[in-house]
Amino acid sequence: MSRISSRFTELRKDGMGALICYIMGGYPSIDFTVKLIPFLANCGADIIEVGIPFSDPIADGRSIQNASAKALASGATPTKVIDAIAEARKEAEVPVLTMTYFNIIYKLGVDNFLHYAARHGVDGVIVPDLPVDEAIEFCEKAKGKGVDTVFLASPTTTEDRLQRVVRLSTGFVYLVSLLGVTGARREVSSRAFELIKRVKVHTKGRLPLAVGFGISKPEHVAQLIRSGADGVVVGSALIDLMEGSTGDRIIDNLAIFVTSMKKAAKRDA
Amino acid sequence: MKRKFGRYGGQFVPETLMPALQELEDAYTKAKRDGDFIAQLEWYRRKYAGRPTPLYLAKNLTRMIGGAKIYLKREDLLHGGAHKINNCLGQALLAKRMGKTRVIAETGAGQHGVASAMACAALSLPLEVYMGSNDIERQRLNVFRMRLLGAKVNPVDTGSRTLKDAINEALRDWVTNVENTYYMIGSVVGPHPYPTIVRDFQSIIGREIKKQMINEEGRFPDCVVACVGGGSNAMGTFYPFIKDKVSLIGVEAGGQNKDRNAASLIYGSEGVLHGMFTYVLQDENGQIKETHSVAAGLDYPAVGPEHSYLKEISRAEYVAISDEEALRAFDTLSKTEGILPALESAHALAYAMNIAKDMKKDELIVVTLSGRGDKDVEIIAKQMGYEI
Numbered sequence: 001m002s003r004i005s006s007r008f009t010e011l012r013k014d015g016m017g018a019l020i021c022y023i024m025g026g027y028p029s030i031d032f033t034v035k036l037i038p039f040l041a042n043c044g045a046d047i048i049e050v051g052i053p054f055s056d057p058i059a060d061g062r063s064i065q066n067a068s069a070k071a072l073a074s075g076a077t078p079t080k081v082i083d084a085i086a087e088a089r090k091e092a093e094v095p096v097l098t099m100t101y102f103n104i105i106y107k108l109g110v111d112n113f114l115h116y117a118a119r120h121g122v123d124g125v126i127v128p129d130l131p132v133d134e135a136i137e138f139c140e141k142a143k144g145k146g147v148d149t150v151f152l153a154s155p156t157t158t159e160d161r162l163q164r165v166v167r168l169s170t171g172f173v174y175l176v177s178l179l180g181v182t183g184a185r186r187e188v189s190s191r192a193f194e195l196i197k198r199v200k201v202h203t204k205g206r207l208p209l210a211v212g213f214g215i216s217k218p219e220h221v222a223q224l225i226r227s228g229a230d231g232v233v234v235g236s237a238l239i240d241l242m243e244g245s246t247g248d249r250i251i252d253n254l255a256i257f258v259t260s261m262k263k264a265a266k267r268d269a
Numbered sequence: 270m271k272r273k274f275g276r277y278g279g280q281f282v283p284e285t286l287m288p289a290l291q292e293l294e295d296a297y298t299k300a301k302r303d304g305d306f307i308a309q310l311e312w313y314r315r316k317y318a319g320r321p322t323p324l325y326l327a328k329n330l331t332r333m334i335g336g337a338k339i340y341l342k343r344e345d346l347l348h349g350g351a352h353k354i355n356n357c358l359g360q361a362l363l364a365k366r367m368g369k370t371r372v373i374a375e376t377g378a379g380q381h382g383v384a385s386a387m388a389c390a391a392l393s394l395p396l397e398v399y400m401g402s403n404d405i406e407r408q409r410l411n412v413f414r415m416r417l418l419g420a421k422v423n424p425v426d427t428g429s430r431t432l433k434d435a436i437n438e439a440l441r442d443w444v445t446n447v448e449n450t451y452y453m454i455g456s457v458v459g460p461h462p463y464p465t466i467v468r469d470f471q472s473i474i475g476r477e478i479k480k481q482m483i484n485e486e487g488r489f490p491d492c493v494v495a496c497v498g499g500g501s502n503a504m505g506t507f508y509p510f511i512k513d514k515v516s517l518i519g520v521e522a523g524g525q526n527k528d529r530n531a532a533s534l535i536y537g538s539e540g541v542l543h544g545m546f547t548y549v550l551q552d553e554n555g556q557i558k559e560t561h562s563v564a565a566g567l568d569y570p571a572v573g574p575e576h577s578y579l580k581e582i583s584r585a586e587y588v589a590i591s592d593e594e595a596l597r598a599f600d601t602l603s604k605t606e607g608i609l610p611a612l613e614s615a616h617a618l619a620y621a622m623n624i625a626k627d628m629k630k631d632e633l634i635v636v637t638l639s640g641r642g643d644k645d646v647e648i649i650a651k652q653m654g655y656e657i
């Protein structure tokens with residue numbers, strides 16, 4: 001069982017949903033990323049998703065776009081980000097996924113990328129512009145390296161596509177809560193709850209589902225976990241918090257926020 | 270429909286868009302077999318856009334060069350001043366058929382934005398155009414034209430603030446409003462089925478050339494030459510000739526040198542951008558590079574996937590022409606024939622002039638003059654050191 005799957009199993013036993021924290025690798029610096037991963041894990045993050053910056057992130061809203069541009073400006077490269085993950089893993093056992101666009105992986109070479117990632121402690125990959133239709137070979141290769149492949153399901157995904165998304169996903173399925181790009185929203189879209197029900201028909205409890213896009217408050221987390229999600233992904237809200245804080249306040253604010261999000265992830269609250 | 274051209278093309282987009290691309294493919298497959306749709310498109314082409322466009326023998330230019338006969342396919346005479354309207358009319362009719370109530374488009378130089386605005390106005394569809402703020406600065410006149418035609422222009426302030434970022438932003442809008450919105454892509458780029466749809470709508474160019482050349486010369490040309498940014502006028506010119514013994518030459522923007530250009534097929538490498546696997550200009554880590562060309566319409570870091578395929582199987586040849594050579598060709602055509610070509614088309618013309626002189630006098634070249642140069646007058650004045 002992969003580290004990601006085990007984590008979901010443990011959490012289920014404890015009656016908790018998973019808090020998945022997304023950070024941008026190399027934002028604002030590689031050194032910061034190395035420290036941030038164990039810090040978030042200590043605050044209650046169950047899984048960390050690390051973005052590898054790309055110049056043209058079409059699935060991302062303003063917050064992650066800006067973080068991506070800043071990471072690139074500070075010299076972040078795909079291998080530096082993966083090296084940072086390896087470094088951080090010395091301090092924390094937390095499962096880590098990378099999130100990046102397919103060109104980054106293609107340019108490094110699919111085999112090469114997966115090999116490098118697996119060797120440096122990456123447990124899974126999310127590629128937002130690689131739909132299942134283009135991913136057959138990629139999945140086989142990832143399987144060979146023991147890397148989980150997490151695919152996205154969206155409110156527009158048809159039933160036959162949902163079936164394929166579930167079939168190719170390992171670790172968990174990523175449910176896109178809304179129509180749109182990443183970025184903190186005030187409320188959880190009603191479509192997220194419909195989607196949870198629809199995906200469950202296909203997973204039949206065999207694969208956890210985590211909901212992302214727009215999640216920014218403890219209330220969101222509580223609503224989604226109570227509606228049957230096994231986890232939530234928080235990304236832009238963390239970046240917004242870092243952008244809005246200065247100096248030591250960054251660490252304090254992150255600690256307060258992540259702790260409150262984790263507390264809301266109880267299954268029967 | 271085929272999803273790829275050999276290894277190129279495909280659908281590298283967020284899951285949210287996949288059902289919409291399927292819907293588009295289904296709608297297009299039905300439309301192209303529907304007599305009403307074909308008749309409507311034909312009507313707009315003739316009565317609205319001004320087709321067929323002339324195939325003009327550039328006698329003075331031919332005499333000056335002293336080699337092959339040079340014909341110009343006058344897409345510059347179309348409504349709006351460029352070939353872009355061919356595609357926009359087709360897609361606007363498709364959007365209407367699909368019951369979409371809102372259209373979005375991206376534009377670089379503004380030519381596709383203007384053509385989209387015209388087609389959408391003619392078919393009563395509301396349009397929003399994404400345009401990089403750097404391009405807005407460079408192409409103020411086209412921005413105003415779009416507004417006059419009733420379109421809303423949304424400036425894009427991210428990334429390099431040019432065409433590639435406008436496409437990113439249009440894709441983000443589409444992901445958000447996919448259920449009621451039609452995305453009108455301006456070239457043979459993007460995820461399947463766009464490269465095929467746009468190529469089909471532009472193929473009217475090559476089909477007319479064939480017929481007109483038979484009338485004029487009783488045979489097909491020896492070679493056809495067209496400029497390639499995303500590559501829609503070139504694909505439209507090439508496609509009807511694919512199975513014939515006619516050389517196909519695509520001319521990319523060589524810019525200033527091998528580091529500052531927009532020639533993806535010449536200086537780029539394989540990668541994924543804007544939903545397609547194709548040649549892109551990127552650095553060693555896969556980050557997309559900023560591009561440069563004096564012709565804003567060629568300033569794009571990728572190219573239509575079918576061109577990548579034609580390059581791979583050596584069915585078409587791709588070359589690069591520098592800013593300077595394009596400007597010289599602009600000047601030559603203006604003075605010899607009294608035609609101001611778009612700077613994009615001037616790239617094709619420059620290469621045709623280069624090869625014509627080494628060809629026999631009974632050989633035939635067709636250059637697709639994809640647009641008129643009126644839009645470029647300000648840029649050219651600046652190059653010449655004038656303020657107008």
